[in-house]
Amino acid sequence: MSYLKKDTPIPEPMDCRILTAALNLFVEHGFHSVSVHDVQKDANVSIGSIYKHFGGKEGIAKALYYHLLNEFEEMVNDVTEEDLTSRERCNKIIALLFSYTESRRNIVSYMLYAKHREFLPDEPPICSSAPFIAMRNIVQQGIDSGEIRSGDPWVIAASVFGGAIRMIHLRLDGVIKEPLTEFYDEVVDCMWQGMTPAAAPGREKRRAAR
Amino acid sequence: MSYLKKDTPIPEPMDCRILTAALNLFVEHGFHSVSVHDVQKDANVSIGSIYKHFGGKEGIAKALYYHLLNEFEEMVNDVTEEDLTSRERCNKIIALLFSYTESRRNIVSYMLYAKHREFLPDEPPICSSAPFIAMRNIVQQGIDSGEIRSGDPWVIAASVFGGAIRMIHLRLDGVIKEPLTEFYDEVVDCMWQGMTPAAAPGREKRRAAR
């Protein structure tokens, strides 16, 4: 059942084999380029089973999405419950995301790239789903406690996590060749320099183009 | 011919009507969910013309991609040729990207979300294509001239543009309701606070989790 956790204990045969096969195929070829037959073949089950369990291709994608979203949320919640400062929580989330990108590449890719609108017509986009809101809330707490400069919560959250997320994109696209974990210190350092309340008032700026 | 430029002068009837229709359909429904018949209907041309001009659906997607990529590259090159500091160049690119996201939403969405691997099997991913490399080079010049803190060029580039790109994603997903231009000052300010060479040595850090 556990995809994100390191110690996957060999999941229930049927459902999970289907989900795992679908995940890999979706990421490698794209949702619409994969047929139910492809999944069926890869998972060593029959088409009937797939329709019995998930009701079709969209059903698989939905189940996969919610399952992974849930695990992601648990991860963020775990970090939230630890006794850490807001900054340490942000850092930990970034570290975990980097780590997962290396060890569970396809999962991160699916959650980051999949156009969920395609199979979840009227579901909130991933950016406004629970775990991302939790991340924004961590940032909000940091603002309230004075650890992080104040401002629009989404802007601050985008500034905190934007660099790291961009690094993940570059890594998934093959632009960056080395494991992300090597860049963790530098990314986090760059980011916090701009997020300290002390730095907020701004000196020497106000010369921006445009 | 000009999609990115503000003053689109009513393009050549045929080719551009097809490309425009395809762009909107691709963005709204996804590449694979759109049939050639859909494009044909929307563009008010016949299937024959489409196959004559573009050779099929993939041909349309490719033409669209290269066309827009080219315009994007021109935009970056224009900024590069202006007499500005590296920082001002970065700011101007961010300002232009924000502006285009508001005025030419589908174009930005297509370039940002489209999985180009699907129709460009062995083409470099967008992140390593010419305009993005040009952006990284601007950052590199800033590092060389001492305007920007030193470090791995991709990390620094990700830190410079990551927050802004994240804001674009949030805006395209409908999470952010107000025009991006309203957030420009704050985004740029946050970012440069972390990018100044003076700030690089690092004080009070080295407490990162993980």
Next chain:
DNA sequence: GTCTATACGCTGATAGAC
């Protein structure tokens, strides 16, 4: 519960008239 075989619609692509 699991499988196989089959039906039906849609999509990409072409041939040939105008």
Next chain:
DNA sequence: GTCTATCAGCGTATAGAC
């Protein structure tokens, strides 16, 4: 150069045997 009519193949989904 542009269009219409048509085809062949694939992909989803189902019905029914085991």
